[in-house]
Each structure stands twice: as structure tokens, then as C-alpha cells.
Amino acid sequence: MSVFKNKNIILGVCGGIAAYKSAELVRLMIRQGAQVQVVMTQSAKEFMAPLTFQALSGREVRSELFDLNAEAGMGHIELARWADLIVIAPATANTLAKIAHGIADDLLVTLCLATKAPLLVAPAMNQQMWRNESTQMNIELLSRRQGLSLCGPDAGEQACGDTGPGRMAEPDNILKSCGNLLKSCTESHESAHKGLRLKGKQVLITAGPTIEDIDPVRYISNRSSGKMGYAIAQAALDEGAKVILVSGPTALDAPQNAELFLVRSARQMYDTVFQRIDSVDIFIATAAVADYRPIKKIDKKIKKNADKLTIELVKNPDILKDVAALLNKPVSIGFAAETNDIESYALDKLQRKNLDMIAANKVGETEGFEGDNNELHLFWRPRVNKRKSHKKTEISSKKLPYASKKQLAEQLIDEIVLLFVTEAN
Numbered sequence: 001m002s003v004f005k006n007k008n009i010i011l012g013v014c015g016g017i018a019a020y021k022s023a024e025l026v027r028l029m030i031r032q033g034a035q036v037q038v039v040m041t042q043s044a045k046e047f048m049a050p051l052t053f054q055a056l057s058g059r060e061v062r063s064e065l066f067d068l069n070a071e072a073g074m075g076h077i078e079l080a081r082w083a084d085l086i087v088i089a090p091a092t093a094n095t096l097a098k099i100a101h102g103i104a105d106d107l108l109v110t111l112c113l114a115t116k117a118p119l120l121v122a123p124a125m126n127q128q129m130w131r132n133e134s135t136q137m138n139i140e141l142l143s144r145r146q147g148l149s150l151c152g153p154d155a156g157e158q159a160c161g162d163t164g165p166g167r168m169a170e171p172d173n174i175l176k177s178c179g180n181l182l183k184s185c186t187e188s189h190e191s192a193h194k195g196l197r198l199k200g201k202q203v204l205i206t207a208g209p210t211i212e213d214i215d216p217v218r219y220i221s222n223r224s225s226g227k228m229g230y231a232i233a234q235a236a237l238d239e240g241a242k243v244i245l246v247s248g249p250t251a252l253d254a255p256q257n258a259e260l261f262l263v264r265s266a267r268q269m270y271d272t273v274f275q276r277i278d279s280v281d282i283f284i285a286t287a288a289v290a291d292y293r294p295i296k297k298i299d300k301k302i303k304k305n306a307d308k309l310t311i312e313l314v315k316n317p318d319i320l321k322d323v324a325a326l327l328n329k330p331v332s333i334g335f336a337a338e339t340n341d342i343e344s345y346a347l348d349k350l351q352r353k354n355l356d357m358i359a360a361n362k363v364g365e366t367e368g369f370e371g372d373n374n375e376l377h378l379f380w381r382p383r384v385n386k387r388k389s390h391k392k393t394e395i396s397s398k399k400l401p402y403a404s405k406k407q408l409a410e411q412l413i414d415e416i417v418l419l420f421v422t423e424a425n
């Protein structure tokens with residue numbers, strides 16, 4: 001699988017003649033499976049039309065730091081957190097100087113200062129500007145900045161007629177450097193996360209939709225890609241947990257090393273969970289379980305002869321509620337996907353289902369289900385400690401801002417470890 005797959009990349013474009021090559025870079029990154037958000041400086045727009053980048057990336061180009069509309073969607077801090085990698089190509093002497101000295105007077109440099117993601121810069125300028133002592137001092141400063149890598153510049157003939165160093169590296173080479181950076185980030189992230197804070201713990205996760213058959217060709221189901229549950233399974237594995245993934249039908253590959261049980265209906269999911277729940281320490285229910293099923297499955301395809309058809313439905317068992325009602329219940333975490341009144345429905349579920357934590361998110365036509373990104377609002381109660389029963393049970397909450405489901409899964413596991421595992425040990 002490409003190391004770019006589902007990676008969020010901010011491509012910063014500065015004002016230089018090489019900006020036209022950045023269009024090709026966007027195309028190459030998208031082809032590799034990345035999501036690319038182009039951020040242009042004001043002077044970049046003198047060289048390239050934002051519409052070109054918008055058409056290639058499928059995202060509106062950002063360039064204003066104080067753009068109320070854009071900020072309402074994904075603010076600049078969220079955008080900085082969203083990125084797995086920031087690439088600046090071409091990077092002008094001016095932008096390099098601003099990054100070196102922390103002058104955050106435009107969106108691009110602000111993002112570079114506000115991100116934890118690695119930064120790759122591909123300088124492009126006249127050879128004399130490149131050789132200038134100020135530029136070289138800035139490059140020297142930048143090379144000491146952790147997480148910043150240089151790609152190029154190449155030497156050769158320049159647009160201004162000079163010959164020398166300052167040509168932007170070719171898009172193919174920039175792409176290769178991006179790939180190397182992403183790969184080493186994934187590796188170091190994996191080894192950093194092998195903090196193994198869940199070593200010795202069993203985590204059971206339900207994921208995906210369930211399918212309730214009406215007849216051999218029709219069914220009732222819920223919209224759910226399973227992406228959030230699978231990402232949580234991976235994040236728990238990265239922390240050393242033994243992971244049992246009980247999944248309804250999805251198009252996803254299960255994380256390697258998870259014990260996978262594929263099910264179809266809510267009742268199959270229920271039985272599979274309860275066969276294994278005794279040894280489970282943490283139960284995370286991300287599945288979009290169908291609330292009702294037809295009272296009986298019809299053996300043959302129903303013919304459409306009648307003008308009206310009534311299908312009688314019966315309620316499915318609530319897996320999460322029943323797990324959380326166990327005498328020796330595991331840490332029980334639910335999801336609340338709501339179209340409205342998210343907070344009040346989430347709090348109601350937290351109490352009613354006797355959960356330790358609920359992760360609420362908004363869903364609708366365009367939000368939540370199939371996308372690779374989301375945002376979560378966590379609500380939790382401290383776990384009642386048998387030895388310290390005086391513990392307060394007020395509800396706490398925390399927002400995990402818009403990010404990839406992978407990042408959200410890691411943050412969620414982080415919170416679970418801090419709240420329910422570290423404390424209990």
C-alpha cells in the first residue's frame with residue numbers, strides 16, 4: 001500500500017516561476033492516495049490561478065489567515081493539526097526567512113509554526129539570491145529546526161537567464177522525499193507508540209454496520225464504513241493490546257494482528273461479543289447496530305404485487321447496554337452518532353447505558369460516515385473505584401478537533417489509557 005494513502009498533506013505554494021510545477025506535484029500526490037490542501041501565498045497567485053490547484057486537489061485553496069468563512073470550516077490551528085506533512089514547493093527566500101525567524105504574518109508560515117507535522121521545503125530562487133549570505137544563514141537556521149527537511153535546490157539554467165543553484169527540485173524527486181519522510185514518520189510513530197501502555201489488556205471493538213435480512217435480496221442496515229472502529233483497533237494494537245474486532249460487513253482490510261470475527265446481523269454480533277466478553281478489559285462499541293430487525297426473514301423474494309407492504313420489526317438487543325450492565329463490566333465506551341442535539345443525546349446515553357465514556361459525533365448527508373476525517377466530543381465519568389467509593393462522578397468532556405479518523409483513534413486510545421488504565425494500575 002502506498003505510504004501516501006489517506007495521508008493529509010498541506011502543499012504550500014509561494015510566488016516563483018516554479019509554481020507551475022506544483023500543479024504536477026498535486027496530481028502525483030493525489031494519484032498516490034493523499035488528500036492535498038493547497039495553501040498559496042499572495043504572491044503565488046501572481047504566477048498561478050488558485051482554480052488550477054482547486055481543480056486538481058478537489059479542495060478550495062486557502063491563503064488568507066483571517067478568512068471568516070474558511071476559518072468557520074477548519075480553522076488554521078485545526079488545519080495545522082490535520083496535516084501529516086507540510087510541503088512548501090516552491091519555497092521562496094522570503095518564506096524561508098519568515099519560517100527561520102518565526103514571522104507568522106501569513107497563513108502558510110502560521111501553519112508551519114502551529115504544526116507538529118514534518119516540514120519539507122523545496123527552495124526555488126535566482127542563483128544569486130540563493131547564494132546570498134542572508135539566505136544561507138536562514139538555511140543554516142532552518143536545518144537546525146527539528147522535523148524540517150530540504151529538497152533541492154537543483155543547479156542549472158534559470159528562468160532569468162542565469163545558471164547556478166536555485167532551480168526547484170523536480171516534482172518526481174519532491175514526491176520521493178515526501179514518501180521517505182512519511183515512511184520514517186510512520187515507523188518512528190509506530191515505535192514511539194510501542195509504549196505498550198495496553199500490554200496485557202484485551203480490547204474488544206465492534207465496528208461497521210449490521211444487516212437485518214428481510215428476504216434473500218433485501219435488508220435493513222445503517223450507514224457505516226467501519227473506518228473509525230478499524231482505526232481504533234489499529235491504535236489499540238499499537239499500544240500492545242490484544243484486540244478482538246467484531247465487525248459487520250465493510251470494504252476494509254482488518255488490521256494485521258487483530259483477531260477478526262465477521263458477522264452480519266445484530267444478533268450474531270451480540271452472540272460473538274458475549275462469547276468473549278469475560279476476559280475483556282475494555283469494550284469499545286463503534287458499530288452502527290440496526291435498532292430493529294424484521295420479525296421473521298421471508299424465505300423467498302417478496303413480489304411487488306401489493307400496493308402497500310407492512311414489515312413488522314422487532315427491537316434488537318442493545319449489545320453495549322448489556323455489556324455495561326454486567327456485574328464485572330469492562331471499561332465500556334460507546335459512540336453516539338447524532339444529526340442534532342449531540343450533547344444532550346450523548347449524555348443521556350452515557351447515563352442510561354451505564355457507560356464510562358461516550359464519543360459523540362455529528363452525522364448527516366456529508367458528515368461522519370464514509371469520510372476519512374471527523375471530530376469527536378468525549379464525555380466521561382471517572383470509573384468508580386471500589387476502594388475509593390467517595391470519588392466524585394461529575395461528567396467531564398473534551399473535544400477532539402477535526403482530524404483524520406486515524407489521528408482521532410490514537411487520541412481516543414490515549415484518553416482511555418490516561419483515564420481508565422494508568423489510574424487503575
Ligand code: C5P
Nearest residue numbers: 285286287289316317318319320334335
Ligand atoms: O442507542 P444508540 O444506538 O444510539 O447507541 C449507540 C451506541 O450503542 C454505539 O456505541 C453502538 O455501537 C451501541 N449499540 C449497541 N447495540 C445496539 C445499539 C447500539 O451496541 N443494539
